Amino acid sequence: MPILKPPASFSATVPVLIAGAGACGMTAALAARDAGADVLILEKDSLPQGTTSMSQGTMCAAGTRAQKAAGIDDHPDIFFNDVMTKVNGKTDPEFVRTVTREAAPTVDWLDADHGIPFAVDTSWRGLGHSVQRLHAPPEKNGQELIGYLSQAVERAGADLLTNAHVTDVYADDDGRVLGVRVTRPDGSFEDIGCNALVLATCGYAADPEMIRTYIPDMAGVRTFTWENSRGDAVKWGLALGAAVADMSAFQGYGALADPQMLLFNYNYVIDGGIMVTSEGRRFSNEVADVSGQGVNVMRQPGGIAFMIYDQTLHERHKHLYETRQALAVNAVKFADTADGLARALGIDAAALNATLKQLEDIKAGTQRDPLGRDFTGTHPLAPPYAGIRVTGALYHTQGGLVVDHNAQVKRTDGGVLPNLFAGGGAARGMSGPTCSGYIPAAGLCMAMTLGRLAGRGAATLARK
Numbered sequence: 001m002p003i004l005k006p007p008a009s010f011s012a013t014v015p016v017l018i019a020g021a022g023a024c025g026m027t028a029a030l031a032a033r034d035a036g037a038d039v040l041i042l043e044k045d046s047l048p049q050g051t052t053s054m055s056q057g058t059m060c061a062a063g064t065r066a067q068k069a070a071g072i073d074d075h076p077d078i079f080f081n082d083v084m085t086k087v088n089g090k091t092d093p094e095f096v097r098t099v100t101r102e103a104a105p106t107v108d109w110l111d112a113d114h115g116i117p118f119a120v121d122t123s124w125r126g127l128g129h130s131v132q133r134l135h136a137p138p139e140k141n142g143q144e145l146i147g148y149l150s151q152a153v154e155r156a157g158a159d160l161l162t163n164a165h166v167t168d169v170y171a172d173d174d175g176r177v178l179g180v181r182v183t184r185p186d187g188s189f190e191d192i193g194c195n196a197l198v199l200a201t202c203g204y205a206a207d208p209e210m211i212r213t214y215i216p217d218m219a220g221v222r223t224f225t226w227e228n229s230r231g232d233a234v235k236w237g238l239a240l241g242a243a244v245a246d247m248s249a250f251q252g253y254g255a256l257a258d259p260q261m262l263l264f265n266y267n268y269v270i271d272g273g274i275m276v277t278s279e280g281r282r283f284s285n286e287v288a289d290v291s292g293q294g295v296n297v298m299r300q301p302g303g304i305a306f307m308i309y310d311q312t313l314h315e316r317h318k319h320l321y322e323t324r325q326a327l328a329v330n331a332v333k334f335a336d337t338a339d340g341l342a343r344a345l346g347i348d349a350a351a352l353n354a355t356l357k358q359l360e361d362i363k364a365g366t367q368r369d370p371l372g373r374d375f376t377g378t379h380p381l382a383p384p385y386a387g388i389r390v391t392g393a394l395y396h397t398q399g400g401l402v403v404d405h406n407a408q409v410k411r412t413d414g415g416v417l418p419n420l421f422a423g424g425g426a427a428r429g430m431s432g433p434t435c436s437g438y439i440p441a442a443g444l445c446m447a448m449t450l451g452r453l454a455g456r457g458a459a460t461l462a463r464k
């Protein structure tokens with residue numbers, strides 16, 4: 001995507017332009033409005049949805065008011081250490097400091113000033129977070145979150161133009177963005193000028209060519225992502241001389257109901273469920289790495305696995321949005337015995353019985369798990385059983401534009417581009433270079449935390 005020289009004139013000029021109306025773009029708009037700037041968000045789709053709408057609406061943050069209200073003691077330093085442990089130290093600590101410090105003020109501000117009712121999701125624990133710090137609105141799903149954000153954006157007086165595909169960026173020789181071209185579904189276009197641009201167009205999970213280039217091991221695998229994640233921000237950034245990092249990183253997930261292609265809840269596994277192949281055997285420590293488990297599942301015969309749990313765990317989590325969806329299409333199977341469940345799911349019955357017997361021994365403490373999972377405190381599975389056939393997929397990419405403490409895009413020479421900001425999937429995440437570094441709910445943490453910094457930074461710069 002080449003950067004174009006500016007046209008003779010722009011149809012309009014706004015102080016802060018934001019490309020993309022997902023969690024990042026919307027949060028950036030709220031922050032820019034709070035800082036007193038006029039804002040225009042440009043969204044390719046006819047409705048703001050994005051990857052955000054596919055998510056569970058959950059963001060991690062440490063030291064929030066919601067945590068204090070729930071009696072949870074946490075601090076950005078603990079969050080920082082958890083992230084650095086998850087990535088084996090292979091990321092930029094200064095950047096992680098910024099995100100882990102700014103996440104809680106972001107949640108508190110969205111809640112108090114913009115009416116987004118965040119509470120701590122106490123049904124999740126572990127998987128890299130040493131403290132319960134996942135925050136979400138009550139229904140815990142992305143469509144609810146995007147709904148709250150859309151209402152807040154309207155209340156704040158930020159303008160949103162939908163069916164507005166940003167197809168080109170105009171800049172001068174110093175890399176100062178002067179405006180963008182917006183192309184409409186009917187092919188017509190207009191050129192809009194700006195003082196600062198926030199790139200919030202997410203990553204490149206839906207661009208097969210970029211996946212082939214940056215994550216060759218994942219070329220051709222199933223992706224479960226928003227189709228507009230075509231890497232536009234990275235392409236423009238590279239053309240402007242921006243630095244990119246961790247381009248091989250992504251979040252995988254191994255619990256997508258198959259063949260329904262519905263995200264299914266991992267709570268059943270966290271609370272003591274297991275995952276087996278069609279041959280009835282476990283193949284991984286299911287809680288060692290929830291993102292890497294996506295790849296583990298993809299590697300099983302046919303790319304298929306089965307999540308096995310029981311009626312008690314079903315009752316505990318059946319209220320969850322994703323579970324309700326799966327139940328509505330009969331994706332979850334129930335049986336009084338392991339034989340019955342094996343028949344319902346198409347698993348080798350003798351092997352499943354043997355796996356469940358071994359699990360009983362492991363949970364009773366009479367043998368160690370050969371796969372290294374610590375089942376302490378988890379529920380002992382007992383009949384009647386429940387299970388679901390699942391597959392793995394690549395959800396979203398974690399590499400992207402390198403940004404500073406204001407979410408301003410850095411150049412390869414270490415300086416910053418004069419008026420370009422980025423956040424969410426457009427920016428490099430805090431997962432390091434692999435899929436295993438992804439810590440749960442980091443995607444929306446990056447979107448909203450960097451969105452707030454980018455919006456504030458862009459507004460400050462636009463006023464100068």
Ligand SMILES: Cc1cc2nc3c(=O)[nH]c(=O)nc-3n(C[C@H](O)[C@H](O)[C@H](O)COP(=O)(O)OP(=O)(O)OC[C@H]3O[C@@H](n4cnc5c(N)ncnc54)[C@H](O)[C@@H]3O)c2cc1C
Binds near residue numbers: 023025042058059165
């Ligand atoms: C199934 C699934 C579940 C997930 N669950 C979670 C979770 O619970 N917690 C978590 O933290 N993360 C989760 N993630 C990741 C999280 O959803 C993303 O990291 C986050 O939504 C990214 O936000 P964003 O604003 O950067 O991108 P998006 O929400 O994708 O927004 C980008 C917007 O830009 C628009 N756009 C793209 N190109 C252009 C263009 N050229 N011109 C104009 N508009 C454009 C798109 O249409 C889109 O609306 C999940 C991801 C998936 C796929």
